[in-house]
Amino acid sequence: MSSQPFRLATGGRIDRQRALCFRFDGQVYWGHPGDTLASALLANGVRLVGRSFKYHRPRGILAAGVEEPNALVRLGEGARAEPNTRATQVELFDGLVAESQNRWPSLAFDAGQAGDLLSALLPVGFYYKTFMRPKGWWERYERLIRQAAGMGRAPQGADPDRYAKMHAHCDVLVVGAGPAGIAAALAAGQRGARVVLADEQAELGGGLLAAASLIDGQSAGDWLALALATLRAMDQVRLLPRTTAFGYYDHNFLGLVERVSDHLAAPPAHLPRHRLWKLRARQVVLATGALERPLVFADNDRPGVMLAGAAATYATRYGVRSGKRAVLFTNNSEAYGAAIALADAGVQLTAIVDAREDVRDDWAARARERGIRLLAGQAVVAVEGRRQVAGVRAMRLGPGADQVTGLPARLECDLLMMSGGYSPTLHLYAQSGGRLVWDPLRACQLPGEARQAVHVAGAARGSLELAQALVEGTAAGAQAAAECGFAGALPEAPQAEPAPAAASLRPLWLVPLSQSSGGKRFVDLQNDVTAADLMLATREGYRAIEHVKRYTTAGLGTDQGKTGNINTLAIVAQKLSADIAGLGHTTYRPPYTPVSFAALAGQDRAPLHEPVRRTGMQGWHEERGAEFEPVGQWRRPHHYPRPGESMHEAVARECLAVRQAVGVVDASTLGKIDIQGPDSPKVLNWVYTNAWDRLPIGRCRYGLMLNEEGMVFDDGVTARLDQHHFHMTTTSGGASTVMNWLEEWLQTEWLNWRVRFTSVTEQWAVAAIAGPSSRALLKDLAENLDLSDEALPFMGVSEGRVAGLPARVFRIGYTGAQSYEINVAASHGMALWLALLAAGEKYGITPFGTEAMHVLRAEVGFIAVGHETDGTVTPDDLGLARLCKTSQDFLGRRGLARPALRAERKQLVGLLTDHPKTVLPMGGQVIDRAELRPPHPSLGHVTSSYWSAHLGRSIALALIKGGRARQGERVWVTNDGGLAPATIAPARFLAPAEAAR
Amino acid sequence: MSWHYPRQSPLAHLHLAVRATTAEAPVWLCERPPASLAIVRGDADDAGFRAGVERAFGLALPLVAGTSTGQAERCLLWLGPDEWLIRGPDGADLTGRLGQELGDVLHQRVAISDARALIGLGGERAREVLSKGCGLDLHPSLFRPGACTQTLLGRVGVLLHALPADRPQFDLYVARSYADYLWHWLADAASEFGCAIREGG
Secondary structure, three states: OOOOOEEEEOOOOOOOOOOEEEEEEEHHHHHHHHOEEEHHHHHHHOOOOOEOOOOOEEEOOOOOOOOOOOEEEEEHHHHEEEEEEHHHOOOOOOOOEEOOOOOOOOOEHHHHHHHHHHHHHHHHHHHHOOOOOOOOOOOHHHHHHHHHOOOOOOOOOOOOOOOEEEEEEEEEEEEOOOOHHHHHHHHHHHHOOOOOEEEEOOOOOHHHOOOOOOEHHHEHHHHHHHHHHHHHOOOOOOEOOOEEEEEEHHEEEEEEEEEOOOOOOOOOOOOOOOEEEEEEEEEEEEEEEEEEEEOOEEEEOOOOOOEEEHHHHHHHOOOOOOEEEEEEEOOOOOOHHHHHHHOOOEEEEEEEOOOOOOOOOOHHHHHOOOOOEEEEEEEEEEEEEOOOOEEEEHHHHHHOOOOOOEEEEEEEOOOEEEEEEEEOOHHHHHHHHEEEEEEEEOOOEOOOOOOEEEOOOOOOOOOOOOOHHHHHHHHHHHHHHHHHOOOOOOOOOOOEOOOOOOOOOOOOOOOOOOOOOOEEEEOOOOOEHHHHHHHHHHHOOOHHHHHHHHOOOOOOOOOOOOOOOHHHHHHHHHHHOHHHHHOOOOOOOOOOOOOHHHHOOOOOOOOOOOOOOOOOHHHHHHHHHOEEEOOOEEEEEOOOOOOOOHHHHHHHHHHHHHHHOOOOEEEEOEEEEEEEEOHHHHHHHEOOOOOOOOOOEEEEEEEEEOOOOOOOOEEEEEEEOOOEEEEEEEEEOHHHHHHHHHHHHHOOOOOOOOEEEEEOOEEEEEEEEEEEHHHHHHHHHEEEEOOOOOOOOOEEEEEEEOEEEEEEEEOOOOOOEEEEEEEOOOOOOHHHHHHHHHHHHHOOOEOHHHHHHHHHHOOOOOOOOOOOOOOOOOOOOOHHHHOOOOOOOOOOOOOOOOOHOOOOOOOEEEEEEEOOOOOOOOOOEEEOOOOOOOOOOEEEEEEEEEEEEEEEEEEEEEEEEEEHOOOHHHHHHHOOOEEEEEEEEOOOOOOOOHHHO | OOOOOOOOOOOHOHHHHOOOOOOOEEEEEEEEEEEEEEEEEEOOOOHHHHHHHHHHHHHOOOOOOOEEOOOOOOOOEEEOOEEEEEEEEEOHHHHHHHHHHHHOOOEEEEOOOOOOOEEEEEEEEEHHHHHHOOOOOOOOOOOOOOEEEEEOOOOOEEEEEEEOOOOOOOEEEEEEHHHHHHHHHHHHHHHHEEEOOOOOO
């Protein structure tokens, strides 16, 4: 096992007894359970972990948590690889493989760093300024730029993992399991509220995991263990580690993503990788902590420059020294704690460079006790070393912090800790609609007026002290529970020893450049945005912070400016001589951190991506090798190819069978609605254009349904089963639309009508037999069923038995051939189907699909909703004006009377091509000349077009301007890049069979 | 009405009987045996209607949204302010009985025994399986035994009935054509907990 030169001998929450092997950029390293990838890399002395986005500058680890902008790695291999993963949040496991990003050919030697040398040519807005000419070349530039400035690579293969979603509800959601969050969960849980406590880290505890203080007389670690045990013992409390609350939406609805198995070397196949929680909370407690801000000085991005708190976390939680000799550069007292923690861990502290003059508080005293040199009123102005900090220079800071003076002092170090203050993590609060208020004293945004049922506690409301966080958490948890009806006395908050007294911070947004040193002062490390970029933007006239953000890209990307946003705001305010508070802030949008698309999809991917509806005969169609087409969520057989048969041949065979013998089609998908009540005919009179009062019992009628605009939206046949009982059929795709249409009218306008509807689409399986032999076939199978023309005429309905099955038989059809639609209970569908096929064998029965059905109906000129109608077609356009009653009102009638409809309309006609074998494309445009010479005024378009085997030629239906008066005229139809000549004909190519009239 | 002819259950093509076990599992699934189902619609304020339904089945008409009366296999489920689902033993002529008892009272009665698939779901983690695809709060204190609701599960509408039982047990009524999707969705959702297929009874 290789040594881990920067690992401390003792301390931290890692298991030194077990070693985990991992690879970074092909090199093998070792770490321990409890490590993150970042802490393990640091323990191994790996400082250089990535290249920056634009300038390809060498970058190291800046942070210890979610705010890390630099250490983005590609994790895993093959289809499981995930780019842009923050190494600071990746739990180490045995066999982990990670790769650095944004470098070529290697991390140590990156050809792209020329970008840094050429940076004068890449100022902010360089896209817009440089690459806009010559016109049209942007697309060429873009490819090169994208390649140079990529953010990782997406994996190529399909994602092999499972993902899950979970809806959840609770009284109190606590986000963040640091001291405030734990205290809140305890307080709410003890009152009996249903509590969810979520934290993005593997271990719950947040700051407590690295805290040295005592709570209720115990070490922070012991207190935490006890608190978590207490919470686990509560039935109504759910703990969600490794879970990021990423979005706070309306009505206290939050999105959380739980990383269920990312940390496992070999995730069990049954476990999802991520679980998306869609959580509705009555009350929310945000205990989301605060993020430390970097300071903005020259070359503040060098590997070895680290947030002070992060360095302390690595030392106390992970047992890792982030360097051998350290300097702390700070503008506040809290950061002294980090320096002291490192000193106690054996790191040599060269100096503390403090921007404040005359620091005299408990922290300074503690530093002095340890013999740490204090440089007050100074600032770091230069960082030595390129791939690794080799030392820093500090100079005296002028009173206005707008210049540095005197001689620089060189300070030896390989680690520069920095702290520019703390920004409460208010992303979720802002997403919830809560206002953010600038606090000049603490130089940060604090939660203002809330919009939703939300409470903020601890560092998230600026209370950095442990004792205060515990008090606030307890109060927030108790109050949230009380607002859910769980009252009680205010529980006693856990007691922590008071923190050392701290002097207030000195806002220091931008360290002036010294005359001797230049260097870039980075504000947004992930997007390579510098202070100079922001200043340029203000010089160019940008004022609104949202515009500055988009122009400079500060705060964009996966990082969303976690470390940079407040510095950006302050520097822009400074340059504009504006008040920070007055400048507002950029919008915090979900997600807080990136969420995988797969987590959002959950189970909704193939084969469960879209439900597929099955009829009772579906299994037969599948076994028979049918080709399917989607109709709504149904999959209807399109045709049944025989071995070696093309689609064209199969459809022709199926059509001829219907015209010459008998065919059978699964028509179960037709919508069916049972209508009962004395007012049923009244309903039909309204929803259909024709009259229904006089329809005799046992007879059917075809009807068109119009919307309020007078446009046809569905059609079908409805039968009168009894005086007050009707059976309506609709198109397969329109079934639910029609049902909703009826219910809507009933519930909003026809309140007292004595009629009710129930969908029976699923109750009945329907086999339609069609063809000259259909009656003979049915006769063979019928019992108690008189098939004579007198008993069951065309457009009649009878009940009896077919193949022994109770059946309702409609003598209706859609093919122009003699046909019967046999309805049986759905569970008898297969039995009926098989019986028909067996009995039909001697008649040459042929199952046919939807394509043959369309050919057959087009031959006799029957319309298909969705082909001949598109929401802009009236009954008259279809040549069906005779179906519109004149004596009574109906839905859509007033729409039809609109003056706009009096202009010349497109009317349904037939088209016969000059060449009988030319089948026109559906949707083909119809024009009146033989030449393609735009502009062409369109006469209309082809709505249906097929090869008719029965007629031995192609047929087409079309909607053509004034078409009915243009019979016999020649037109031309766009066809495969050319034009096909055709003649306008009646919209019927074949008379229906005698028996089907 | 009695059945003498070959019937196929909505999930017959999955051959569930062959795969059924009696093993304990955190979640179990089954296709319930056939039952007689009917919809009745009428005016809840009409005492004659209420009394007629009650006479027909010996069960009070549930008038509160999301409630039911009866047991799993003989019950009345509230579907809407004027709509109920009746479940009775296979072959029971529910609409016939309704017709007899309601006579001239205004109502709609429709047999839908074949229109629904009936899937049973149970086990200690059954609620979690449902919560994967259902946005309602199914906490036992809110969605109590006897509760029923029409809701979206995964991508299909279902009628969910919490059965009066000691351990979590639900009956899911789904449109027959969606049964295959729902079964596979449930099996997939339950797989992380461990899922057994049971005999329907």
